């Protein structure tokens with residue numbers, strides 16, 4: 001059974017050399033793990049501007065519309081402006097067949113970026129790439145694909161995974177780490193209050 005419950009977050013690849021370096025974000029924001037409160041965890045790296053130049057390289061089909069809607073949701077719910085561009089994007093949204101990897105989506109950045117530590121910093125090497133793994137996502141309904149796209153874009157904007165003790169759907173962040181619980185159980189595919197609070201802090 002294909003079941004990619006986890007999102008592999010921020011595996012930083014040197015896109016030109018295909019050398020993979022995993023960077024563990026340091027100095028995350030304190031996680032209070034309070035389902036009733038505002039709570040988020042940051043990477044401490046951010047886009048250079050709250051206007052995020054992004055390009056849709058999904059090739060359309062059953063993915064382009066969900067990528068656009070996921071970006072539009074961040075645009076609509078937060079102060080971030082997602083600007084769809086054809087050249088020099090800061091974020092590429094894509095899909096590809098990666099096989100039975102265990103992850104349905106991941107976000108990558110060039111490995112030459114500085115570590116995201118010591119205060120809120122700007123990505124120095126762009127673009128980031130948020131992608132879906134079609135091995136899993138071809139079987140997903142549209143809103144579930146959007147849940148993964150939106151989650152990955154959230155990483156690119158600078159938000160890390162958020163835990164959510166209690167296994168309740170109320171207030172569950174889009175940045176909750178498993179799509180199995182986030183979508184299959186909770187039907188979550190839009191930014192929530194914790195996600196919005198994170199963006200308000202970052203930008």
Ligand SMILES: [Zn+2]
Nearest residue numbers: 007008009177
């Ligand atoms: Zn993730």
